[in-house]
Every structure is written in C-alpha cells, then in structure tokens.
Amino acid sequence: MNKASSLAIAVALALGTMPALAQKTASQGIDEYRAMLQDGNPAELFEAKGEDLWKKARGPKNVSLEKCDLGKGPGVVKGAFVALPKYFADTQRMQDLESRLVTCMETLQGFNAAEISKTAFGRGEMANVTALATWIAAESKGQRFNLSQEHAQEKTFYEVGKRLFFQRGGPHDFSCASCHGEEGKRIRLQDLPILTKNPGDGIGFAAWPAYRVSNGQMWSMQLRLNDCYRQQRFPYPGFGSDATIALSTYLGVNAKGAASIAPAIKR
Amino acid sequence: MQNRRETLKQTAVVAGLLATAGFPQFAHAAFNKAAFDAKSVQDSAKAAGATSMAESKDVTITGPDIAENGAVVPLGASTALAGVKHLLIMVEKNPSALVAMFHVTDAVEANFSTRAKMGQSSDVYAVAIMNDGKALWAKKEVKVTLGGCGG
Amino acid sequence: MADPMRIRAQASGDKATVRVLMSHEMESGQRKDASGKTVPAWFIQEVTAKLNGKDVFSAEWGPAVSKNPFLQFNVKGAKAGDKIAVTWKDNKGDTRTDEATVS
C-alpha cells in the first residue's frame, strides 16, 4: 500500500507531463506489461522440445529417458518436480531435477555425466537438460511443493542450505538473505521474494524454470542460482554441486504448500 | 486458455513440406528492403507505398505504458476501416523505425499483434496504408525502464 | 533444423484467433560480440499462413521483432477442425512450416 502510494507520487512528479501515466502508478504499468506477456510464453517452445527429448531414443545407447526415475518411480513425470530435491538410494546422494536428469542420461542413454555438467548453460546437452527440466516442471503445474524431510541426508542438506542462504561473503558482503530475507523489498523495480518461508503460489522457488525476456533464454533453477551467486559477487558454483542442491533443498522445503507455475515468464 | 495444453498437443509438425511452395497470389510477399532500411516513420511509410500521411482515430496502436524490458515490448495495430492494404508497426526511435508490415486481405482482420525490441523510450506507431496510398496513423508513448540491477 | 513453432488456433464466432510462438534468434545486426565485431543480422523476414491449404495471411518482419517471436492474427471464417499452417522464412533462407487444428 505504502509502496504504491509513494510510487504514485514519484511518477506524478517525474512524469507529470504525461497524463496517461500520471493516473497510473509505475508498478501498475509494469503489472500491465507483465500481464500482456503471459499469453504467449516462449517457454512453451522449450517445453515442446523437452517432451520430445524425453521420448526420443538418444545417446550412445540410443534409448529414451522414459524409464528415468525422478523420484516417483521409473517413468513417472507428473508430480516429480514438486518433490525435488530428494535423496536417491541408487546414487546415494541428494539430487535436484537437473542433476537427476544428468544421472539418467548417463545410466540409461550412455552420455558422460561429467562432460554434460561441465558444459555451459544453453549449449549442447546442457541446453537439452534445461529443455527437459522445463517440460518436467510444466507437467507438475499447479501442484504444491512438498519435499521429503524423512532421510537423514534430506535433513542435513536443509541445514547446510540454510547456512549457505545466510553465508555473507565476497567484496559486497552479500548473502542470499541480503535480498531475500525480508518481505516486500525490491531491487530497482524488481520484486524480491522472501525465501525463508513460503512466499506464495508461483513466487520464488515455485516459478523456475522460467523464460527470461531480457535475454530470450530459458533459465533452469541451476542457472537461476548460478546467476544469483554471480550477482552476489561469489565464485562459480559447479553445476549440480552439493552447495546448489543444499540451497535448493532449503528453498524447496521452505516453499512447502506453494503451487508451482513453472515455467514462468520473467523480465 | 483452459484447453491450452490440449490445443498444443494437437499441433502437428509438418516441417519443410510446404516450405518451398511459393505464394504467387501474394504480391507483397517479397521483402520490402527499402521500407525496413528507412530510418524514420515517414520514410518507411513512403517506401511501403504511402503518398500522404494523416493522424486518424480510426487506427489503433496498443502497447504497455511502461515496459520493464526493451527486449520484448508487446505491440498491436488494428483498424476497422475498409480498403486497408498494409498495416505497419513502427518504433520511432529505433535505428530503423519499421518493425513489422502486415498485409491485409479479405481473409484476415486488420488486427495484428507481435512483440518488438525497443532501444529506448519512444513513440510507437500503427500506420494503415490504404489502397489509394493514404497513410493513416496513430501513436502512443512507451516508456522503457531498467527493471533489474543495472549490472 | 529450426525447432518447431507452437500454434494455437481458437475459433470464436465467425473467426479464429491464431497465436504463434516461433523459435528464432532474431539477431538485430546492431549487437557487437565480445571481440567488438558486429554480429550479422539474422531474422525472420516473411511469415505466411494458410487455412486448409489456401493463403490467408502474409507479413514482412524486420530485425526489431523480439527473439522467439510471438504473432497473433484473426482468420475470418475459420472454424473448429480447420487446419492452419504457418510458415516463416529468414534472411539466410532457412524456413519452417508447422500446422495446427483450430479448436
């Protein structure tokens, strides 16, 4: 409320010569802009590609991913996204959607997991992992996040993730919490979700993967975290590294009950 | 919208099959390079066949008041007038003003939407070029802001 | 080699609204790469559509249309079950056609 009225004043002062704008706050204007983009989210292009990749026989072994176990049993896609990351007994490790996909690409299709993990976002098989993640996320659209905290590793990773969330460092002393620790804050005009609790349906953890209009790229959760760390002026987090999975576990557990809208469309 | 996924599933891919078929009955299908290379709204309209230009309430331009990002700005042009040959969407301050030129036929409504790149805040135009060469236009201002952390 | 389009065509009254998403870089020709060289323009130049095999729509685009373009138009007289085929062609001569059924 406060935010809106102070913005209204700012806009009136700044743009007083433009009657159409003076009657509308900047945030209303931006909400309208965002609404205009909803109908026609290019993430659909990546969804289609991901679905195709899941069903197509590929890789050195020339098989599809249709027997991949994303945590709900081999081949079960619906509902898998909103329960990840989780502990997988076969790999004996905590995995998020993307690292699990890479495991399946190695064990089922014969790809080299380490090679894929080293590939830059948007390139080669990494682009395929992102497309797959986009489709798999979309298959759980509307479902509510409900990560398991049963296994000891799942609890431990939540605790480690919490510590990573509050870890201050780099030349700017930033932690994740610098931007995402309080409700109702913005960077520039960008609303910042609070991530220490459920921020609401389709906000924060429940919005990614998302299509970024600013660069026309499809961003997975791994890339979302990677770029947060970049802007935090931290060093480079490895793809599928334990730090990224622990942090995802913390965010995912906190988002319990939030309905997923992924893949969303973002600035 | 409720049937979106259903509808999407019905999308059949026939890539390449029709690709090489020409469009002989579409006189304007050839790319009008001059119109797209022209810098200004006027020069571009001229290259697209306009002989005179006038503002008109019968032409509508739609777009946001503020765009959070200049890379993707939803814009639409429409008119209920009869006798429209082309409907153009332009961004005045872009290096070349013309974004898209739609050819109006009896088979489609003179109502088109797409998304444009905008380098900066600018007036955006819908220009209807009539069969007699008259160009009728409407404009509105779109403010492009820096949404994120200027990094 | 280009990725498929997503086409939604919905009939209402005596027309169908067609919404299309295309997978394309739409490189503006204004951008410079890391070494300072201008990245050449690469964009969809022509978009056409057919209703049940008959030409109904055509447009010309410049490089200022956004990456992964969106397009919306209304075809008169189209009804549920009709076929809409959309074709794009870019300035390098690459082309792609996809088809959808009006719902």
Added chain:
Amino acid sequence: MNKKTQLVLATLAAALVAAGCASGPSVAELNALTDKIVKASFRDESHVKVERITATDETNRVCSEADVAGKPLDEKTAKRIEEANLKAIKWPSDGKFIGDWKQGEAIAQSGRGLTWTDSATGVNGGNCYNCHQMDKKEISYGTIGPSLYNYGKIRGVSNPNDPASKAIVEYTWGKIWNAKAYNACSNMPRAGHMGILNETQVRHIVGLLLDPKSPVNQ
C-alpha cells in the same frame, strides 16, 4: 567429486548415529560440513577467486552465524565489530569530503563490477539505486535500504563545508566507506573498505548526497 563428498557425508552421518547422536549432527558439525561443501562446490572463475567466500572476515562470519540462529548479535560482539570497522575507515587524504554530484549520480546508477562476467580492470559502480531511492526522477529504485531522497536537506545541510555540518559529512563518508562501523550486520556493502569504490568515487557519492545542488536535495 560430488559423489565422493556426499559419500563422506553419509559415512559421517552414520558415524554420528552410531555414536548415539540420534538427533542428527550438532551445530558445529553442520558448520564444518557447510565449509566442506562450499570448498567442494565453488571454483575460481575469471578474476573471481574462491577465497572471496572461504577467507571472509570476522564481521561476515559472526553476522552469518547470527542470521542462521535467527537472533541479532549480542551487544558486546556488535560493539567490537563496529569499533574494528570504524577504525578501518580511511578518511579523505586531502580533507575534501564533497565531490561532484554529477559523477556521483553516474556511480550511484551503475551496478557494474566484480562479478565473474565483469572485466577485472573495469570501473566499479556503487549499486546505490539497486537498494535506495535517491533522485526522485529515477523511478527504478530498490527498497532494501531507506530512501535517501532529500538526504542532506532533511539533515539541514545547506553548506556542507560549514563546520556545523561536519558531523553529518563525516558520518556520511564513514557510512559509505564502511557501513558496518555504524551497524555491525548492516545489509549495506563496505564500499571503500572492500575496495568496491575508490576514494574519489566515495567523494562523488558524498557530493550526491550532501551537495544542496544535487538532485537528491531538490
């Protein structure tokens, strides 16, 4: 590598259970585990080195721990941290606190510098608008920090060179140079102390905030 770390963790967890720690690892063990995971997960990229987060100072360490615990620093520790940071402030070498507000505005607008995609030799920005309102004409401002619109005017600074303004001028310099000198766990970066901005840039920012001609004070 990931797999190996996680296996080590699993063994560790098992050992803990065997030792009767049914309630899971202790705080100290979780902290140690986090350090280990950080070392295994992050790598150098371009000019950005892992030491940036593994060799951080006491200020960051105690504030991070307080954040995890969900309670503020105890008063004694907070005071100690603030004093240490206050002592580390470098005051203007030529005694001039007020720079050019126009250059200050450009620095305040820029969010560039020090990420792995920035050049190692580029000019850093101050990131000010990311968190603060300043010039009212800029509608794209953040709200993590308080509004600084009319910063000098509200504080009654009509001539920053007047001895009457000395205290506020010095505080402003100090706050930008090292925000933790006044609030141990402030969200605000220590722009001068950590080498984000140089002395000349800090001077321009102080000008932007305190010069009566600056748009901040209109």
